[in-house]
Amino acid sequence: MDPVTSTPSLEVAGLAYAYPDGHQALFGVDLTVGQGERVALLGPNGAGKTTLVLHLNGILTGGVGSVSVAGLPVEKRNLAEIRRRVGIVFQDPDDQLFMPTVREDVAFGPAAAGMRGAELEERVRTALDQVGMADFADRPPHHLSFGQRRRVAVATVLAMRPEILVLDEPSSNLDPASRRELADILRSLDVTVLMVTHDLPYALELCPRSVVLSEGAIAADGRTRELLCDDELMRAHRLELPFGFDPRTPLLTRPAH
Amino acid sequence: MGAGHAHKLYRHGHSPVHGLPPHCKLAATLAFVVVVVSTPREAVWAFGLYAALLAAVAAVARIPAGFLLRRLLIEVPFVAFAVLMPFVAEGERVQVLGMSLSVSGLWGAWNVLAKGTLGVAASVLLASTTELRALLLGLQRLKLPPLLVQIASFMIRYGDVISDEMRRMSIARRSRGFEASGIRHWGVLAKTAGALFIRSYERGERVYLAMVSRGYAGSMPVIDEVAATRAQWAYASVLPVTALAVCLMGWTL
Amino acid sequence: MHVPDGFINAPVSVAAGAVAAAAVAVSLRGARRELDERTAPLAGLVAAFIFAVQMLNFPVAAGTSGHLLGGALAAILVGPYTGVLCVSVVLLMQGILFADGGLTALGVNVTVMGVVTVVVAYAIFRGLLGILPPTRRSVTVAAFVGALLSVPAAAAAFTAVYAVGGTTDVPIGKVITAMVGVHVLIGIGEAAITAATVGAVIAVRPDLVHGARGLTAPLKLRVDGALVDAPAAAGAPAAAGAGAGSTKKVWATGLVTALVLAGFVSFYASADPDGLEKVAADKGIDEKVEEHAAADSPLADYGVKDVDDARLSGGLAGVIGVGVTVVAGTGIFWAVRRRRTEDLTATATSVSAG
Numbered sequence: 001m002d003p004v005t006s007t008p009s010l011e012v013a014g015l016a017y018a019y020p021d022g023h024q025a026l027f028g029v030d031l032t033v034g035q036g037e038r039v040a041l042l043g044p045n046g047a048g049k050t051t052l053v054l055h056l057n058g059i060l061t062g063g064v065g066s067v068s069v070a071g072l073p074v075e076k077r078n079l080a081e082i083r084r085r086v087g088i089v090f091q092d093p094d095d096q097l098f099m100p101t102v103r104e105d106v107a108f109g110p111a112a113a114g115m116r117g118a119e120l121e122e123r124v125r126t127a128l129d130q131v132g133m134a135d136f137a138d139r140p141p142h143h144l145s146f147g148q149r150r151r152v153a154v155a156t157v158l159a160m161r162p163e164i165l166v167l168d169e170p171s172s173n174l175d176p177a178s179r180r181e182l183a184d185i186l187r188s189l190d191v192t193v194l195m196v197t198h199d200l201p202y203a204l205e206l207c208p209r210s211v212v213l214s215e216g217a218i219a220a221d222g223r224t225r226e227l228l229c230d231d232e233l234m235r236a237h238r239l240e241l242p243f244g245f246d247p248r249t250p251l252l253t254r255p256a257h
Numbered sequence: 258m259g260a261g262h263a264h265k266l267y268r269h270g271h272s273p274v275h276g277l278p279p280h281c282k283l284a285a286t287l288a289f290v291v292v293v294v295s296t297p298r299e300a301v302w303a304f305g306l307y308a309a310l311l312a313a314v315a316a317v318a319r320i321p322a323g324f325l326l327r328r329l330l331i332e333v334p335f336v337a338f339a340v341l342m343p344f345v346a347e348g349e350r351v352q353v354l355g356m357s358l359s360v361s362g363l364w365g366a367w368n369v370l371a372k373g374t375l376g377v378a379a380s381v382l383l384a385s386t387t388e389l390r391a392l393l394l395g396l397q398r399l400k401l402p403p404l405l406v407q408i409a410s411f412m413i414r415y416g417d418v419i420s421d422e423m424r425r426m427s428i429a430r431r432s433r434g435f436e437a438s439g440i441r442h443w444g445v446l447a448k449t450a451g452a453l454f455i456r457s458y459e460r461g462e463r464v465y466l467a468m469v470s471r472g473y474a475g476s477m478p479v480i481d482e483v484a485a486t487r488a489q490w491a492y493a494s495v496l497p498v499t500a501l502a503v504c505l506m507g508w509t510l
Numbered sequence: 511m512h513v514p515d516g517f518i519n520a521p522v523s524v525a526a527g528a529v530a531a532a533a534v535a536v537s538l539r540g541a542r543r544e545l546d547e548r549t550a551p552l553a554g555l556v557a558a559f560i561f562a563v564q565m566l567n568f569p570v571a572a573g574t575s576g577h578l579l580g581g582a583l584a585a586i587l588v589g590p591y592t593g594v595l596c597v598s599v600v601l602l603m604q605g606i607l608f609a610d611g612g613l614t615a616l617g618v619n620v621t622v623m624g625v626v627t628v629v630v631a632y633a634i635f636r637g638l639l640g641i642l643p644p645t646r647r648s649v650t651v652a653a654f655v656g657a658l659l660s661v662p663a664a665a666a667a668f669t670a671v672y673a674v675g676g677t678t679d680v681p682i683g684k685v686i687t688a689m690v691g692v693h694v695l696i697g698i699g700e701a702a703i704t705a706a707t708v709g710a711v712i713a714v715r716p717d718l719v720h721g722a723r724g725l726t727a728p729l730k731l732r733v734d735g736a737l738v739d740a741p742a743a744a745g746a747p748a749a750a751g752a753g754a755g756s757t758k759k760v761w762a763t764g765l766v767t768a769l770v771l772a773g774f775v776s777f778y779a780s781a782d783p784d785g786l787e788k789v790a791a792d793k794g795i796d797e798k799v800e801e802h803a804a805a806d807s808p809l810a811d812y813g814v815k816d817v818d819d820a821r822l823s824g825g826l827a828g829v830i831g832v833g834v835t836v837v838a839g840t841g842i843f844w845a846v847r848r849r850r851t852e853d854l855t856a857t858a859t860s861v862s863a864g
Contacts, residue, residue: 054466057470059466059469059470063503080474083469083470083471083472086470087470088467088470090463090466090467090470092463094415094418094460095460095463095464095466096467098411098414098415098464098467098468098551099410099414100389100390100410100413100414101390101391104480107478107480108468108471108473108478108480109471109472111478111479111480112471112472112473112474112478113472125349139387140390140414141414142414142417142418156471157471160471160472164320233310266607283606286613287614289615290515290612290613291520291614292612293515293516294516294519294520294523294612294614295520298677308528310632317589324741327533328609331608331609331610332514332609335514335517340674342678342680345680345681345684346626346678346680346681361678362678362680363594364678365677365678368516368677368678369514369516369677369678371516372514372515372516372517372612373515373516373517373612375515375516376514376515376516376609376612376613376614376615377515377609377612378513378609379524379613380605380606380608380609380612380613381609383606384607384608384609390605392606392607402534402535402538404538404542404549404550405534405538405595405598405599405602406864407550407554407597408549408550408553408554408557408595408599409554409557409599409602409603410554411550411553411554411555411557412554412555412557412558412561412599412600412603413557413603414554414558414720415554415555415558416558416561416562418558419555419559419561419562420561420565422561422562423562423563423565423566428790436757443699443702443703443706444706446566446703447702447703447706447707447709447710447827448702448706448707449566449709450563450566450578450583450703450707450709450710451706451708451709451711451714452710452714453559453562453563454556454559454563454587454707454711454718455711455714455715457555457556457558457559457562458552458555458556458559458715458718460555461548461551461552461554461556462548462551462552462554464551464555465548465551465552468551473547474547477550481780505613
């Protein structure tokens, strides 16, 4: 990867985009995520979060502005490398796990990049170990629990050794135990993380820094705790804290950062 | 989430039949059924021998008879059709229990029943000793077009997901006091089907995005290769070759 | 309608297998053109959908219920090529996994239930769309008629296969009367559900209905809070003309396909047995001698049996007649009512004449 450690993992500048039907979703997004950072991307429904995510690996292109991943601009000629560097974990693990067995699904990304044989096996095993799912390698994905499927979905992306891990609503539909297990896994990874979420306590637990995307532009960028304590900001962007949750109370399990 | 059809069809085991490469088993099953279909229906004893052959395979594969017989029920609609044949077919007629039956109709009914049942039994044995995934690999190995195998594997992967969505919609309907009981409810069922199609198609688009995000560029990477040794081919061919011998005897005797 | 092993003799099964393989090969190329590299996931999901929908039983009357075949629905929703592919994959999997339909009868099943239903439904659907006004209601109506006729067409095709390769000499006249009669009833259910399903999809995601891609709503402008039609662009008349031309081409293709199919079916259903009868008459073989010979010759199973020719052609003429009447009648009705261009009325009239 890039030897210069100061190169940010992700650099988005002036990104604006309108869908072919004319609906404009992004109105100039600027966002820089440094290497090894864990950043939460908060925002109400329809703020353009998914549109932004689909720009990060070049599935959507053609608007104004630029995106680059570890210094490499997202352009047509770089797409193969960009998609290896940006690992997106989609919201519904059933969409992500499309192969007949867990092992084949995790192998899909590296194999598409041309990896074969023992090296591929090794890559798959490591990725499954990272999420604690090595024992399930030969199971069909639809025989796993939802939480297990979400973890395998993370593994499918980790197998590609991404520069940045992008998670779309990682905590949705998880029971409290699976939620905690996933948090432990994410904290143990040595990789840049951008986490799109509505789950404000989860953002606070995992991400020291948060940005608020509202109406297609970044409305706030700062330390997660400070943002969550700013009642006016939260209200203005339809971000509501769950009942009984007070971000001012110190967490028992403090993030490592 | 409901357990897949895989559970109902496949019977886990470690028998020699389970261990054979899938494409050998597919080829053997197909060859066996072709031989059965080409056997003259007058050679009644030959069909008895075929049934004995399949029973032997089931014994080697340790598939219980009850399991096999239950799965044979899929044939019932055509049994009904076969029962009608002696009544409607033409030609010479015989009196059985006071009913006038056509001789050729009786032969026809026997023909369909015997061959159909053996065909179903062979397919059931194949499906209960071979995992879904392996069957798909076997089909690919037998030179079925890769795109067709991919479509089939996506269908298998998402068959349960879509059926579950349908079941949930049906539960939602019934929870609101709706029971489909006649023609006037077709509209509701069609709306369900429409919603199901939209969900399926949109999921297809999302799956495509997930594939592209992991470097898919039009062709599936080869991850698993199945290969068969000469011995395995020989072992798998025991069934169709024996059947062929029976068939040839049927023609000559 | 899944045909088991032993129902159709070996040579005809092999021939049907070749027809099915060719149709699938053509569809694979066609689907790739329609869907590009999204073919595998999209066709796979649509196949899963059809698989699920075939389990959706619709109640018909007290105690009885039918289920959707799905060929017409697939053709209209995702296009004929992808439709053939999806239905074929479903049949393949049902044959191998569920033993539903014999392995040796796979070709027959794919040809009858996959290819014939899809082609007939789609040809009639496009044909009707060509002459109906371009509205959503027309799409639903065309879907209804296409699905309605696709089921008896499949039954007729099955009878044709049976006439050539059936292993029992059930009089073909009886077979076709029973098959087509029953399947017209099933067709009504299929048609109602297909049309309503297409209608439901079109109401929410019109862009997903392959057969309705030609429909484009005029652009609206928001003026003082009210929606008004945007003024047509300068190039619009020319574009409309081109559009009508291409629809007509599609319509003509549909009609030709339908005729070719009808010809194919009636050829096998009538010409072949005629030939056999002629041979029998020339050689002075009476019925009993033929039967006796059949008992001795091992190949007897594979001969073409006697066919009640008059009833057969009657049944076929009925199906085709119904089709043409519906197509032409609906066409004239709409053409007159909507006072469409002379051009289209002429087309519709020529249908009723032909």
